[in-house]
Amino acid sequence: MSTYKLYYFNGRGRAEIARLIFAAAGEKVEDIRYEGSKWPSYKSKIPLGQMPVLEVDGVKLPQSMAIARFLAKQFDLAGKDNFEQAKVDAVVDTSIDLALKYVPIHFEKDEEKKKNRYEQILLNGASFFVGKQLTWADLEVYDMLDIIIRINGDILQAYPCLQHHRQEVEKQPKIAVYLKSRPATFF
Ligand SMILES: N[C@@H](CCC(=O)N[C@@H](CS)C(=O)NCC(=O)O)C(=O)O
Structure with a gap:
């Protein structure tokens, strides 16, 4: 060990x-x-x-x-197979992209452009980003949004799927x- x-x-x-x-x-x-x-x-x-x-x-x-x-x-939080792992990486990379771009998005006046990319990914109704169980992609998005929520506590009001996702992560007993x-x- x-x-x-x-x-x-x-x-x-x-x-x-x-x-x-x-x-x-x-x-x-x-x-x-x-x-x-x-x-x-x-x-x-x-x-x-x-x-x-x-x-x-x-x-x-x-x-x-x-x-x-x-x-x-x-x-064992990387995704079940090579392709799931690639999907996890895609979510994580998107999270990093968003973190880097957040400040200009925050001040964007055009609501359409502002639309959150994660919400679109999660609109399939799933609780987690990839597959049916927790992967580190969920933890990465949770952590990144934590920072954004501290800047603007209302930011997720228009994103029910993301709110649901946060609750699912927070419900994990060890988390x-x-x-x-x-x-x-x-x-
Ligand atoms: N790409 C690196 C960046 C690491 C980084 O920028 N670390 C900062 C803290 S977040 C640091 O060590 N700053 C102190 C220094 O550069 O002296 C990573 O993701 O780990």
Whole structure:
């Protein structure tokens, strides 16, 4: 059995998707959070000089998406077969696209252009993005929307499928426990 350490700042940020995957899988991780003031002294010891970094049995892996994809595969949250995994990747990539484009979308006056792409994907009435069970795509979208909701608490009012999706993720027993117990941080 491998041992895992996750290094990041004291915030959700780019590390939260990995934490959510650990929580959903019921797997243990040492959640190491560096204070910003101490970061310069650690930076040179970290691969690429950036976090998050996952340490697996003493070996460090950088890049948040590589970490998340690796963990999802380890804990059977990546999708059942190669094609499901590709669909999961497509959802995750769309989530990242949206995160990058969110600010201009938020200020867009044309409501049609504003229409949320996730809502369209979820309009098939399913509870999860890919297949009939939780994958890390659901966790990634949940986490990304978390940030957006903190900026604008009403943003999902026009998107009932997305609201339903959030409820389904929050209903997952291990995720529910994790969400209650995680530190309340600024980011
Ligand atoms: N592509 C990288 C980006 C990592 C990144 O930008 N990390 C930031 C925190 S979110 C960081 O370590 N900043 C401190 C620094 O660059 O010194 C990933 O997704 O992991």
